[in-house]
Amino acid sequence: MLGKLNWSAIPIDQPIPLFAAGLVLVIILAVLAWAGIKGYYPYIWREWITSVDHKRIGVMYVLLAMVMLLRGGTDAIMMRAQQAIAYHSGGYLPPQHYDQIFSAHGTIMIFFMGMPFVIGLMNLIVPLQLGVRDVAFPTLNSVGFWLTATGALLINISLVVGEFARTGWLPYPPLSELRYSPGVGVDYYLWSLEISGIGTLVAGINLVTTVLKLRTRGMTYLRMPMFCWTTLASNLLIIAAFPILTATLTMLVLDRYAGFHFFTNEAGGNLMMFVNLIWAWGHPEVYILVLPAFGIFSEVVATFSSKPLFGYRSMVMATMAICIISFCVWLHHFFTMGAGPDVNAVFGIASMIIAVPTGVKIYNWLFTMYGGRLRFETPMLWSVGFMVTFTIGGLTGVLLAVPPADFVLHNSLFLVAHFHNVIIGGVLFGAFAGYTYWFPKAFGFRLHEGLGKTAFWFTFTGFWVTFVPLYAAGLLGMTRRLQHYDVAEWRPWMIAAGIGTILLTIGIVFQILQLAVSIRHREELRDATGDPWDGRSLEWATSSPPPVFNFAITPDVHGEDAYWLIKSHAKQQQITDHEEREYKDIEMPRNSPTGFVCAFFATVMGFALIWHIWWMVVLGGIGAFATFIAFAWRDHDEYLIPAAEVARVDRANLAERRAAMSLVGSAP
Amino acid sequence: MNLFDPQGPVAAADSTILIDSVAIMLAIVIPTIIAILAFAYYFRSSNPRAFYSPDFAYSGRIELVVWAIPTLTIILLGGVAWIGSHQLDPRAPVEGTGSPVRIQAVSLDWKWLFIYPDQGIATLNSMTIPVGAPIHLELTSGSVMSAFFIPQLASMIYTMNGMVTRLNMRADQEGTFKGVASQFSGDGFPDMMFDVHVISPLDFPNWVAKAAKTDRVLNADSFRQLSRPSVETVNATFRLEDPRLFEDLATHKIPPAPGPEVTTDAAESYIGAPNVR
Numbered sequence: 001m002l003g004k005l006n007w008s009a010i011p012i013d014q015p016i017p018l019f020a021a022g023l024v025l026v027i028i029l030a031v032l033a034w035a036g037i038k039g040y041y042p043y044i045w046r047e048w049i050t051s052v053d054h055k056r057i058g059v060m061y062v063l064l065a066m067v068m069l070l071r072g073g074t075d076a077i078m079m080r081a082q083q084a085i086a087y088h089s090g091g092y093l094p095p096q097h098y099d100q101i102f103s104a105h106g107t108i109m110i111f112f113m114g115m116p117f118v119i120g121l122m123n124l125i126v127p128l129q130l131g132v133r134d135v136a137f138p139t140l141n142s143v144g145f146w147l148t149a150t151g152a153l154l155i156n157i158s159l160v161v162g163e164f165a166r167t168g169w170l171p172y173p174p175l176s177e178l179r180y181s182p183g184v185g186v187d188y189y190l191w192s193l194e195i196s197g198i199g200t201l202v203a204g205i206n207l208v209t210t211v212l213k214l215r216t217r218g219m220t221y222l223r224m225p226m227f228c229w230t231t232l233a234s235n236l237l238i239i240a241a242f243p244i245l246t247a248t249l250t251m252l253v254l255d256r257y258a259g260f261h262f263f264t265n266e267a268g269g270n271l272m273m274f275v276n277l278i279w280a281w282g283h284p285e286v287y288i289l290v291l292p293a294f295g296i297f298s299e300v301v302a303t304f305s306s307k308p309l310f311g312y313r314s315m316v317m318a319t320m321a322i323c324i325i326s327f328c329v330w331l332h333h334f335f336t337m338g339a340g341p342d343v344n345a346v347f348g349i350a351s352m353i354i355a356v357p358t359g360v361k362i363y364n365w366l367f368t369m370y371g372g373r374l375r376f377e378t379p380m381l382w383s384v385g386f387m388v389t390f391t392i393g394g395l396t397g398v399l400l401a402v403p404p405a406d407f408v409l410h411n412s413l414f415l416v417a418h419f420h421n422v423i424i425g426g427v428l429f430g431a432f433a434g435y436t437y438w439f440p441k442a443f444g445f446r447l448h449e450g451l452g453k454t455a456f457w458f459t460f461t462g463f464w465v466t467f468v469p470l471y472a473a474g475l476l477g478m479t480r481r482l483q484h485y486d487v488a489e490w491r492p493w494m495i496a497a498g499i500g501t502i503l504l505t506i507g508i509v510f511q512i513l514q515l516a517v518s519i520r521h522r523e524e525l526r527d528a529t530g531d532p533w534d535g536r537s538l539e540w541a542t543s544s545p546p547p548v549f550n551f552a553i554t555p556d557v558h559g560e561d562a563y564w565l566i567k568s569h570a571k572q573q574q575i576t577d578h579e580e581r582e583y584k585d586i587e588m589p590r591n592s593p594t595g596f597v598c599a600f601f602a603t604v605m606g607f608a609l610i611w612h613i614w615w616m617v618v619l620g621g622i623g624a625f626a627t628f629i630a631f632a633w634r635d636h637d638e639y640l641i642p643a644a645e646v647a648r649v650d651r652a653n654l655a656e657r658r659a660a661m662s663l664v665g666s667a668p
Numbered sequence: 669m670n671l672f673d674p675q676g677p678v679a680a681a682d683s684t685i686l687i688d689s690v691a692i693m694l695a696i697v698i699p700t701i702i703a704i705l706a707f708a709y710y711f712r713s714s715n716p717r718a719f720y721s722p723d724f725a726y727s728g729r730i731e732l733v734v735w736a737i738p739t740l741t742i743i744l745l746g747g748v749a750w751i752g753s754h755q756l757d758p759r760a761p762v763e764g765t766g767s768p769v770r771i772q773a774v775s776l777d778w779k780w781l782f783i784y785p786d787q788g789i790a791t792l793n794s795m796t797i798p799v800g801a802p803i804h805l806e807l808t809s810g811s812v813m814s815a816f817f818i819p820q821l822a823s824m825i826y827t828m829n830g831m832v833t834r835l836n837m838r839a840d841q842e843g844t845f846k847g848v849a850s851q852f853s854g855d856g857f858p859d860m861m862f863d864v865h866v867i868s869p870l871d872f873p874n875w876v877a878k879a880a881k882t883d884r885v886l887n888a889d890s891f892r893q894l895s896r897p898s899v900e901t902v903n904a905t906f907r908l909e910d911p912r913l914f915e916d917l918a919t920h921k922i923p924p925a926p927g928p929e930v931t932t933d934a935a936e937s938y939i940g941a942p943n944v945r
Contacts, residue, residue, distance in 0.1 A: 095855040095856070095857075095858070096855055099852075099854075099855060166854070166855070167852075168852050172812075172813060172851075173813075174811070174812050174813065174829065174924075175812040175813065175852075175853060175854060179926070179927040180811065180812055180854065180927040180928070182927070182928060265811075265829040265830055265920075265924040266830075266920060266923065266924065271813055271828060271829075272828065272831075305711070306713075306720075306722060307721075307722055307723075307724065307725070308723070308725040309725065310724070310725055310726070310730075311725070311726060311730075311731055311734070312725065312726075314731055314734075314735070334826070336815060336823070336824045336825055336826055337826045337828075337833070338758060338759070338825055338826060338833035338834065340757065340759075341753040341754040341757040341760075342753075344753045344757075345749055345750045345753035345754065348746075348749040348750075348753065349742075349746040349749055349750065352742045352745055352746055352749065353742060355738055355741075355742055356735070356738040356739050356742055358738075359734075359737065359738030359741075360734050360735055360738065362700065362704075363700075363730075363734035363737070364734065366700070366703055366704055366707060367727075367730055367734070369704075369707045369708060369711055370707055370711065370724070371711065371719060371720060371721035371722075371724045372711050372720070372722075373711065373713040373718075373720050374708060374711045374712050374713055375713050376708075376712065384704065384705075384708045387704045388701055388704055388705070391697055391700055391701055391704075392697070392701075394697075395690070395693045395694070395697050398689070398693060398742075398745065399686065399689050399690060399693070401749070402685060402686075402689050402745065402748060402749045402752060403749060403752060403753040403756070404681065404682045404685040404686075404749075404752040404753065404755075404756040404823070405682065405685055405686040405689055405752075407682050407756065407758070407823035407824050408671050408679070408682045408683065408686065408817075408819060408823065408824065409671075409686070410815075410824050410850070411815060411824070411850040411851055412850065475670070475671050475672065476669055476670055476671070476819075477669030477670070477671060477817075477819030477820075477846070477848065478669075479817075479848050479849070479850040480852070481852040481857065482857075482858045483855075483857075483858045484858050485858060486861075487669060487846070489669070489670070
């Protein structure tokens with residue numbers, strides 16, 4: 001009846017996951033109860049769960065990412081604590097638990113923290129920057145988000161029901177084959193990524209179509225803000241790379257479920273085929289994450305330097321170059337497989353070539369600051385912190401691309417320190433910069449500056465205190481993923497890294513505090529102008545938060561930095577007031593529960609597949625399919641906002657903006 | 669295990685390339701970081717002496733320089749990578765004095781088996797080699813993928829079931845060095861460290877003779893026993909009864925290890941080795 005599932009799947013004898021899961025469950029129930037008592041359910045259902053508004057979906061993506069950051073961060077704290085303790089002892093985590101934690105940490109941080117964070121910010125901002133009212137496929141967008149949430153949910157269910165993979169964040173066969181990993185851990189990994197991978201793919205298709213097809217009048221390709229360019233590049237990579245991931249994982253699924261031999265030891269299977277395929281996705285993946293972050297830094301550095309981005313065309317070229325070359329370098333993840341020197345050298349040099357456009361980007365940000373008037377508000381701090389951190393990360397990355405150096409550094413803590421250097425220093429700093437930069441746009445009030453800066457300094461310092469020791473340990477020959485060790489010279493570095501983790505944790509606590517304090521004091525932090533940072537691109541041309549239709553009248557674009565041009569034109573012409581506008585009716589897509597219902601059935605199906613509950617698999621599959629059919633049969637997919645209502649909303653926003661501006665103007 | 673304290677030519681060359689590459693890159697990275705911090709500080713909005721050029725967004729000369737600097741660096745480093753990859757190819761033989769020693773290394777769950785086919789012996793979790801002699805290693809895996817690495821002596825190389833990888837090295841100092849498995853391979857993975865004893869070439873025949881005086885033999889049967897998942901703390905030695913054992917394993921005449929026993933209970937199905945700490 002329930003396949004492999006029975007009561008012994010609940011780890012009663014393991015207090016740590018049980019306690020953690022209990023705590024999470026209590027928090028979720030408390031939130032649900034609180035929302036129920038306050039009567040928020042209809043609001044949440046109407047305005048969020050079924051919403052197809054790109055801004056709402058973007059916010060939900062970012063929220064998911066932040067919750068998962070806490071989960072993945074907890075894993076990180078546990079790992080660093082284990083390695084600080086486990087010298088000549090077993091530490092406090094048995095191997096089967098420790099192995100799950102590092103696997104979950106990597107999987108969650110890449111797929112359910114990094115990806116949703118950047119996809120959320122792209123969703124939120126790109127249509128605004130393009131001056132349009134919505135994305136190309138609003139309902140598909142919602143489906144993509146909810147399928148990602150399904151994957152996150154399945155991984156977190158594995159905390160209490162069964163186990164998670166103990167194979168690392170990329171489950172190399174044959175260890176991940178049924179013979180060597182007979183438990184359900186790898187199945188949790190496979191199904192959550194199969195499902196969320198489809199979600200990511202549709203998000204990519206949606207954003208590429210949006211950038212290519214929906215731009216406002218005059219928004220030619222070479223007038224698009226840099227963030228739109230990096231969005232385009234990153235999502236092209238998603239479309240090209242994620243099918244490889246899905247196909248590779250499907251092959252492993254067939255091995256595990258249907259007795260195939262793609263990657264097994266025997267019957268002609270070849271594990272290196274998996275390793276090649278997974279990195280053919282995996283290397284573009286790191287650029288999928290970091291390119292949007294590069295876009296965010298381009299926006300932030302230009303805005304807070306009060307200058308246009310230096311070398312815009314160079315930047316576009318560099319972005320597209322990275323997009324293409326990133327597909328030609330995957331082999332540098334396994335120089336040590338014993339391929340010949342020609343193969344290693346070619347892929348090593350190809351990997352180094354990526355450092356050229358990346359280096360150009362660093363210099364272009366540098367010269368954007370040159371001759372500027374730099375305002376060091378929180379997003380700018382993250383950006384300068386990134387430039388310093390990422391340069392070092394780039395150095396160690398190019399070093400690892402030199403095959404003989406990789407022969408002694410591969411799979412070591414040096415490698416671990418390198419990719420955290422670029423992913424924390426690049427993606428996470430970028431995500432935080434984007435979060436503080438665009439928060440006022442999404443919610444209409446700023447985040448608390450002082451707390452944000454404190455969070456930055458703790459995170460920045462904590463990063464170096466954590467990862468410099470890991471670089472050092474790697475140079476002392478320490479391999480990654482060790483549950484315990486007996487080498488005395490590694491010990492002090494592990495303790496130092498543990499201390500760094502404490503600083504990073506304090507940084508996160510300040511971020512949470514910042515959000516809480518800002519929500520409490522939102523009236524004082526209110527941004528009535530819609531343009532709190534003196535921005536340059538079109539998202540600042542509308543109110544904060546933008547109305548559901550984004551722009552009452554879609555703007556005309558006459559050059560790069562579209563909104564900056566509008567503002568300086570207004571200043572030159574001494575235009576203090578907007579001319580009376582001519583409003584028209586606006587058609588907007590209707591809300592739809594398709595995404596949520598479909599993801600519900602996908603969750604049921606995924607869970608059933610993991611536990612071999614076949615009747616439930618059929619049920620979930622039919623449910624998800626039927627949802628699509630029902631959606632395809634709909635008659636009304638849009639509703640009309642009458643011109644009068646548009647005019648009312650827009651006039652109110654303009655009046656508020658005018659009042660705020662004159663207040664600023666009268667200040668001494 | 670310090671990478672900067674190499675005890676053989678391969679490790680020494682690897683670490684030299686590592687240091688050289690870092691030095692080449694630091695030559696541009698340090699000025700870049702200084703420029704970032706200096707620009708950020710000097711052009712702060714509260715600095716009245718700093719000039720403001722709000723429209724400065726393009727300069728052909730600067731563009732040329734910013735594309736040229738990383739390009740030139742990469743051309744230089746690319747040369748290092750090309751030459752280094754060829755000179756330090758793990759399959760390339762290493763010069764040495766005395767007769768070469770052939771060793772066949774097998775990664776198992778979770779221990780290392782070292783077969784000396786010419787000497788007719790095998791050792792577990794400990795490898796003994798004569799100083800100065802060229803060492804030819806052939807490597808494979810008895811179960812899942814692993815990686816063989818002696819930080820102070822040799823490059824890292826994967827071990828894969830049904831495949832043979834090759835590695836050459838030489839030790840220039842007597843002493844005991846640590847080797848590790850550097851690819852995660854399951855619960856007992858941290859205990860896959862092994863000792864490398866480098867002894868004088870005069871002592872090596874004595875060591876072989878002593879090792880051969882064991883009552884444990886290595887053949888297909890005892891190999892099967894050995895390949896079960898376990899952690900071994902005793903460094904056993906064996907007499908090699910079946911000189912083609914390694915080839916048989918690499919060609920699947922000896923099947924790969926069975927992996928943990930599957931119990932009916934899914935959640936309990938993981939089998940951590942009982943003696944894993």
